[in-house]
Amino acid sequence: MPELPDLQVFSHNLTKLFKGKKLEKIEIKVAQKLNVPEKQVQDALEGSKLDKVVRVGKELQFEFDNNHVLATHLMLHGQLQQFDKTNSHRFTIVEMLFEGDKGLALTDFQKAATPTLDPEKLDTPDALDFDEKYLEDKLSKTKTPVKTVLMDQKVLRGIGNAYADEILYDAKLSPFSASNKIPSAKVKQLAKSIKKVLEDAEKQILKHTPDIISGEFRDFMQVHQPRKKQTPAGETIHQKPVSSRKTYYTAEQELFS
Incomplete structure (x- = not known):
């Protein structure tokens, strides 16, 4: 399972790859853990540009320029996979296609990886920022x-x-x-x-x-x-x-x- 240092690096690299790109399309392939209907995610995110990807606890949060956030928890076996135009990755949970036909898929053969739209902000301190x-x-x-x-x-x-x-x-x-x-x-x-x-x-x-x-x-x-x-x-x-x-x-x- 990726832990804090891994996720820190992922967040930096994903920001470099997708920062400023408009999200053309998002599909939730496995919605059993999604906190809202898929259409609400699409209405909130499609057409907006990605500002950055940040790590919050054990999540990666995709922050968009319209103040909406898509959080992803990789759980034990979640993977983030790039693709061009068409996603051929198996066990996809979430599929995001950005402008320029550059895509990102969240996959998990156990179907445990979890997407959340606009997650609740918690008061618990981060392991890199506590007294x-x-x-x-x-x-x-x-x-x-x-x-x-x-x-x-x-x-x-x-x-x-x-x-x-x-x-x-x-x-x-x-x-x-x-x-x-x-x-x-x-x-x-x-x-x-x-x-x-x-x-x-x-x-x-x-x-x-x-x-x-x-x-x-x-x-x-x-x-x-x-x-x-x-x-x-x-x-x-x-x-x-x-x-x-x-x-x-x-x-x-x-x-x-």
């Missing part, structure tokens, strides 16, 4: 394992399974730590690691796959490496579930319980 005191307050109110809290989109938007592991490894904090037992100094380090890991990952993705608009590039990851037994520093990688999610960690990460 350290906010994080300490949220952690102090629950004994839930810290990894589970990091992945809770009602606490911070944007962090998924793989990057939660990377963040906790960078902070040298065990994913099994009870959130309300983590001392202030460690929470401060965790807050720094969240931003550091996510920002560094975006740079790595841009360096190695600069034009990517779908998929994942994770060769640079330190601990969330299912095929490796050791970190680059030589630490043994262990794997154990946290709230049913596969979790990769090392014995050197400090446990607070």
Whole structure:
């Protein structure tokens, strides 16, 4: 599943590809999760120009010059695919044709990827834009394992399974730590690691796959490496579930319980 750094890169590249182009036609091929009738989407978006694509939490939001927004959540297997004139991609959820016969399809063989017209704006802070005191307050109110809290989109938007592991490894904090037992100094380090890991990952993705608009590039990851037994520093990688999610960690990460 693409996570925050992947989506950051996708948003930049999609903006470069389609910024300023008029949306000639949009079709919703799978409307079961759409929040409004397809015609309402067509009436709102067709004929308008794309201003930019931004990442909001785990969504990509297509912002148009008439103030309407189409949000897309890729879920586990969603893909964004370019096409010229005619879309031949299988498992299409949404198909957008822009002027110049340049198109973009959102596909998902599981039919789980979700389009939303004009999504509700949420107050939950983004993982790249939060206050350290906010994080300490949220952690102090629950004994839930810290990894589970990091992945809770009602606490911070944007962090998924793989990057939660990377963040906790960078902070040298065990994913099994009870959130309300983590001392202030460690929470401060965790807050720094969240931003550091996510920002560094975006740079790595841009360096190695600069034009990517779908998929994942994770060769640079330190601990969330299912095929490796050791970190680059030589630490043994262990794997154990946290709230049913596969979790990769090392014995050197400090446990607070």
